[in-house]
Amino acid sequence: MTAPGAAAAPLSSPPSPDKIGEPGPHRIAHRGYSAVAPENTLPAFAAAVRGGATFVEFDVRTTADDVPVVIHDRTVDRTTTGTGHVxxxxxxxxxxxxxxxxxxxxxxxxxxxxxxxxxALLAPPGPQLLLEIKPPSALPEIKTIVEMVTAAGLHDRTIVQSFDPEVLRLVREAAPSVRRGLLRLRFEADTIPLTEELDVVCCNPSTADVLGDPATVAELAGRGVAVMPWTANDRTEWPALLAAGAAGLITDHVAELTGWSS
Known part of the structure; x- marks a missing residue:
């Protein structure tokens, strides 16, 4: 693993397929392999690749001087030695x-x-990317993010997702050919219509929704929309989640999922 603070060289792993769910189940490293390294950092992403992730999931926000950085929270308080909004x-x-x-x-x-x-670390060949753009994000910021993805040669290996439908509308405006994914806190009445309007390839709810509403999972799958629930850390639920129709699992324990699914 890359030493803390050291520059990281690109890593490689066998190419994963362009289409969601072929083959499956997908192994999605939540904020990298965040069970063994600090979330959303280069060591976590390096560990995810080595742990057999078919997708690496991470979060993007933009700094005051318009630089996209990878961090989940609105503030730096929880995961750094600093304070304040990103x-x-x-x-x-x-x-x-x-x-x-x-x-x-x-x-x-x-x-x-x-x-x-x-x-650069995750450049091809390597896993696919599940890139979540965090609000607030305006069109210029989103254009910068998707242009960087394309320039890195990762356009075809990236799904840009968000909980905010307006962010996905802006992604579609900025780069119509980039695959999009809709995150959900729960399966609400507007879920199916939103997936149609936004033309997404995946709809990713909580594990509780997948286990509690397999009918919606089946309807989405029937429409060509993959379902990859978060955050699947309870290993006893993995068989039931896949039986309910999940195309992949977003988990902090990606290497364990790799071993279990082999």
């Missing part, structure tokens, strides 16, 4: 923060990665 901080100020020691002293000095660094 959009109020410059890249230079973010680069000074320790994003690893909260997880383990072994990762002291790990930084919040830029999107450019993340794409």
């Amino acid at each position: 959009w109020d901080l410059t890249l230079a100020s973010l680069a000074m923060l320790d994003a690893g020691s909260w997880f383990s002293p072994a990762y002291a000095g790990v930084r919040i990665p830029t999107l450019a660094e993340t794409l």
